[in-house]
Amino acid sequence: MKEKTADHPVKVLLYEDNRDLREGIAFLLQATPGLVLAGAYPHVNNLKTELHAHMPDVVLLDINMPGMSGLEALPIIKSLYPRTQVIMQTVFDDDERIFQAVRSGASGYLLKNTPPAEIVQAVFDVYNGGSPMTSSVARKVLQYFQQPPKSHPAEHLLSAREQDILKGLMKGYSYKLIAGELNISIDTVRTHIRNVYDKLQVNSKTEAILKAMKEGWIED
Amino acid sequence: MKEKTADHPVKVLLYEDNRDLREGIAFLLQATPGLVLAGAYPHVNNLKTELHAHMPDVVLLDINMPGMSGLEALPIIKSLYPRTQVIMQTVFDDDERIFQAVRSGASGYLLKNTPPAEIVQAVFDVYNGGSPMTSSVARKVLQYFQQPPKSHPAEHLLSAREQDILKGLMKGYSYKLIAGELNISIDTVRTHIRNVYDKLQVNSKTEAILKAMKEGWIED
DNA sequence: GCTGCCATCGCATAAATGTGTGAAAATCAA
DNA sequence: TTGATTTTCACACATTTATGCGATGGCAGC
Numbered sequence: 001m002k003e004k005t006a007d008h009p010v011k012v013l014l015y016e017d018n019r020d021l022r023e024g025i026a027f028l029l030q031a032t033p034g035l036v037l038a039g040a041y042p043h044v045n046n047l048k049t050e051l052h053a054h055m056p057d058v059v060l061l062d063i064n065m066p067g068m069s070g071l072e073a074l075p076i077i078k079s080l081y082p083r084t085q086v087i088m089q090t091v092f093d094d095d096e097r098i099f100q101a102v103r104s105g106a107s108g109y110l111l112k113n114t115p116p117a118e119i120v121q122a123v124f125d126v127y128n129g130g131s132p133m134t135s136s137v138a139r140k141v142l143q144y145f146q147q148p149p150k151s152h153p154a155e156h157l158l159s160a161r162e163q164d165i166l167k168g169l170m171k172g173y174s175y176k177l178i179a180g181e182l183n184i185s186i187d188t189v190r191t192h193i194r195n196v197y198d199k200l201q202v203n204s205k206t207e208a209i210l211k212a213m214k215e216g217w218i219e220d
Numbered sequence: 221m222k223e224k225t226a227d228h229p230v231k232v233l234l235y236e237d238n239r240d241l242r243e244g245i246a247f248l249l250q251a252t253p254g255l256v257l258a259g260a261y262p263h264v265n266n267l268k269t270e271l272h273a274h275m276p277d278v279v280l281l282d283i284n285m286p287g288m289s290g291l292e293a294l295p296i297i298k299s300l301y302p303r304t305q306v307i308m309q310t311v312f313d314d315d316e317r318i319f320q321a322v323r324s325g326a327s328g329y330l331l332k333n334t335p336p337a338e339i340v341q342a343v344f345d346v347y348n349g350g351s352p353m354t355s356s357v358a359r360k361v362l363q364y365f366q367q368p369p370k371s372h373p374a375e376h377l378l379s380a381r382e383q384d385i386l387k388g389l390m391k392g393y394s395y396k397l398i399a400g401e402l403n404i405s406i407d408t409v410r411t412h413i414r415n416v417y418d419k420l421q422v423n424s425k426t427e428a429i430l431k432a433m434k435e436g437w438i439e440d
Numbered sequence: 441g442c443t444g445c446c447a448t449c450g451c452a453t454a455a456a457t458g459t460g461t462g463a464a465a466a467t468c469a470a
Numbered sequence: 471t472t473g474a475t476t477t478t479c480a481c482a483c484a485t486t487t488a489t490g491c492g493a494t495g496g497c498a499g500c
Contacts (some may be wrong), residue, residue, distance in 0.1 A: 055473060102365045130355025131362050138358060139351035145322045172427045188478050205426055207392045234450060408448050
């Protein structure tokens, strides 16, 4: 990880409706060598204008603001300036906000209890390609990846052979192909598929595949 | 976020093959109030025994160790003691390792350049439900979410009506149902589907659906 | 006006699929 | 050993799909 703080000062734009907090952070950013505070505003209603005027490297964006919320502002920023790094700040760490922010391209996510010094560090972090996150937020993000302890209702429902056949279907194979692949007769394939349909409560290839996918069956 | 450090001391198990590093971290963990170092080992070859003996709350796990690697040890730990929190440590931050670790249930991921004080902090973090991550690692995780700026090649390929029909197929409908749904004749549905197949270069319902999904067609 | 594309419909035929009924061999737990 | 399950196969028949070869009308662009 190469530090690029010496390159040119990092331009920061701050959106935070709480006046004390805004001025506090603003002061700190101001006072930090290598950072330049391009602006500090209590709302994002003039977002586009300010973006075009300042061309910030990093935006510190509060989620809860009067008028347009930070979550609404985020996609606008990222669509206009994809390379601008955005750090979200909020008091709440509910899943909904986090994932909406992450999907919209947020590069960092800090809770409001983050000490000011770490906020400054976070600015450098995102600028250098990192993603500073409050650890409780990080946990929620990770949990999305954790192999959802797959509740495979089908696991015990379908026999090994039936699973083979189903996998064949999910690859788009015809009965004939599956039969060839597994070296069994077409009629056998029929039988298995019939049983699979019974167990999955469906009555067509399509339904079986869709159900199998929704049920979290493929690894793809 | 409730701190639970006063509850009972957090039992930590440390796996790290580098002796200096191991002893350094071990000393620090020892000396930290609220933490108890249950053991510090240079390899995971006796993993199960040590786990059963110490029942740790948190495991600090180096990835690169002689014999069994940390990545191999992780799923074993999580399957035996799902509630034990594991922090991975490594010098490398390549995507492969990170995602394998995350999928296997790692709760934290620190690079080796992490200052010792932060390692201690990380132990408390995971114990309290957080997921301390080096910010460069966090970035890679986030990027996985931001992935799908899906290119819809079919968007312009298929006409509006053809897309309607395809959506019908993807809901598992039969021709008859689609015809009813859209108030057109079955033969019309046939024609559209024929054209869709031509354009998607497939020749069965199943293939069309699978292709449509892979192409990022569904929102599900 | 002509041309290309789209949406609509019809008919015909071959192939694939869904479903009913049966049954033999292999495997496995009680 | 006995019984339950699994895996294998067969034949039959209805339905659904896939595909070929049409046709009509609408609408946009040149």
